[in-house]
Amino acid sequence: MGERERLLEILREKSYEEREVTLTSGRKSTFYIDGKQTTLDPEGAYLVGKVLFEMIRGRAEAVGGPTLGADPIVTAVALTSFMEGYPIAAFIIRKEPKGHGKGLWIEGNKALAKGTKVAIVEDVVTTGGSLLKAIKVAEEHGLQVVQVLALVDREEGGKERLAEEGYTLEAVFTRGEIVSR
Template identity: 50%
Template sequence: MSARKKLWKLLYKNSFLYDPIKGFNLSSGGHSDVYFDCKKTTLTSQGMILVGQLFWEEIKGTLAEGIGGLSLGADPIVCATVIHAAREGKEITGFLVRKEPKKYGTQRWIEGLIKKGMKVVIVEDVVTTGGSVLKAIFRAEEAGLQVIKVITLIDREEGGRTVIEGKGYEYIPIFTRSDFIKREG
């Protein structure tokens, strides 16, 4: 069985919630009959291995020197991908974008060993409107990083792709909402 299929099964079992009656409130402010609680998969040993493998497969052919995204959804993806790259003998730097700047010490928005001019990939666990991705992109570019691609674990297919691509960024979802709804429908 492929890594993609194994990860889909884990996400479906651990992270996919469907409630057509009550639904779920989303961080974007919207409401949906579907909710993806990805950390219930990305923070498991098997989930982390598969996430690292699939995200690294999307990155390794690029000029990316770094991978990062907005905390907390991106954190396990970043860590898993960096480890997977290292296991293949490749060097890539992980970084995390805070939701607010550190209140002491350096008062940074971004944690990690970054350098101006680095080519980076922005990652996210779930994209709905694209707002969190755009925040991460803004902070990365503000720090002098060059965003070359955006990859998400799941695209909810609610406009995020259009927003991200509309800003000129290459966008790759590993899975989409439709990949999970087909099974429920």
């Protein structure tokens, strides 16, 4: 079994649930995909790092995304990139600027010069709102967003909304792949 196939198995086992839930977007859903159950699992984190590193390699110099969903993903990619001899810096975009100290929006920003080519990642995309906010913050800080990725696209308009704003969403998996067995 390949890395992507095993990652799909883990997502199905640990992250997918059929139940009523209110999503971050405010929408109601009959299923929930809790990406952190996979990205915080030792094997899941390893596989997420490997799969996403291969998608990013040669295109971006750094990887970041909105806290909290992106936190374990960017760490896994950075660690994998170092182990592969092709270091990609990691950064995290806060939901709002830090209320004390330097008032930072971005953690890990010392590795990011203006014009740095970055990939913005998220665990699960529904409407694309969190990704768009993170992209805006990254661009306002002089970063060049060259890739937008997600572990899972729920196929509920996020990809289309990002496209309307000029960004192409690359998802490792879609909802359809997760629910079809």
